[in-house]
Amino acid sequence: MRRVLFCCSLLGLLSGQPVMAVELQRQVLASGLQYPWALAFLDQGRMLLSERPGRMRLLQPDGQPSAPLDGVPAVDDGGQGGLLDVIADRNYAANHTIYFCYAQPGTPASGNATALASARLNAAAGRLEQVRVLFVQQPRVASRLHFGCRIVDAGDGSLFLTLGERYSRMQDAQSLGNHLGKVVRIGKDGRIPADNPFVGRSGAMAEIWSYGHRNPQGATLGPDGQLWLIEHGPQGGDELNRIQPGRNYGWPVISYGEQYGGGPIGAGITAKAGMEQPVYYWTPSIAPSGMTFLHSSRYGEAWRGSLLVGALKFQYLARLVLDGGRVVREEKLLTDLRQRIRDVRVGPDGLIYVLTDAANGQLIRLLPR
Structure with a gap:
């Protein structure tokens, strides 16, 4: 266990906000994980963890991982694809249901797709049962990039799923006739909710x-009940967005980034009528992955309500301070860890848990002092 003192970043000092240093201990609960992607909290202090090559493991409260669970469907493991997000149903203690998303294999001709499935976790037997595919992104694309693949339980019997535009099909993010570059909402039974914004609209999915x-x-639900989203920009222009139904978030027409190696995206504009502006953006890119709001006061009242975001490229955990829906300060945590942060979650104990993205990845719990 390592004790580290974190203080606010230069942005915080410039904002005029008070410096709130918090002393933290890092507790490594598990190591030797192969590219862990997501963490879900179950019951009795247990956790469920996905590894991108296609394995899912049950973790005991002390972090001890099980052997890989049986019953996980085949995944297309390559590039950014594989077994990705996993969450537990809000009523997991009663129904033992989990939801997970992954790169579903196809043929070379058809390509692969982001898929969302449900299953019943039989922890005693170490397997998934009653696996059911609820959604498959259309069209399939022959790509190993931009799967998106974060799941949020909306709390009303529906699920949100984020979907990338698969890199080679960026223009399709503006079309309502496909699932590329979209957030979709489906029922936990796979049905389409009747109050989705484009239900009944000709030519729209x-x-x-x-x-x-x-x-x-x-992706996560905010204190306001709205869906909040982070997404990778190209070279610059990573975005934090507050998602409202039916809205257009602009890619690739507007962006605060540029082409890899330089040059504008499209017309090189950052705003256009009918397209939403981000709440916050990063230039240069931090490659954000994993996001959650901190609702507990385990780290003091000053941290309650903070938004936590993992950074892959610059290898830190961002703590964003919001005021009235605006980001007024960014604090960079875990900078000396020098590991890519793939996921960040807050447990039932009110503590922060992070996953590092590596062949020898770690699950780390952050303890306040």
């Missing part, structure tokens, strides 16, 4: 909740 996204790899 009824699952779509919002569109104009690039590669959203973080």
Whole structure:
């Protein structure tokens, strides 16, 4: 266990906000994980963890991982694809249901697709049962990039799923006739909710909740009950967005980024009528992945309500301070860890848990002092 003192970043000092240093201990609960992607909290202090190559493991409260669970469907493991997000149903203690998303294999001709499935976790037997595919992104694309694949339980019997535009099909993010570069909302039984914004609209996919996204790899419900999203920009222009139904979030028409190696995206504009502006953006890109609001006061009242975001490229955990829906300060945590942060979650104990993205990845719990 390592004790580290974190203080606020230069942005915080410039904002005029008070410096709130918090002393933290890092507790490594599990190591030797192969590219862990997501963490879900179950019951009795146990956790469920996905590894991108296609394995799911049950973790005991002390972090001890099980052997890989049986019953996980085949995944297309390559590039950014594989077994990705996993969450537990809000009523897991009663129904033992989980939801997970992954790169579903296809043929070389058809390509692969982001898929969402449900299953019943039989922890005693170490397997998934009653696996049911609820949704498959259309069209399939021959790509190993931009799967999106974060799941949020909306609390009303529906699920949100983020979907990337698969990199080679960026223009399709603006079309309502496909699932590329979208957030979709479906029922936990796979049905389409009748109050989705494009239900009944000719030429539109009824699952779509919002569109104009690039590669959203973080999503969570905010204190306001709204869906919040982070997504990768190209070279610059990573975005934090507050998602409202039926809205267009602009990609690739507007962006605060540029082409890899330089040059404008499209016309090189950052705003256009009918397209939403981000709440916050990062230039240069931090490659954000994983996001959650901190609702507990385990780290003091000053941290309650903070938004936590993992950074892959610059290898830190961002703590964003919001005021009235605006980001007024960013604090960079875990900078000396020098590991890519793939996921960040807050447990039932009110503590922060992070996953590091590596062949020898770690699950780390952050303890306040």
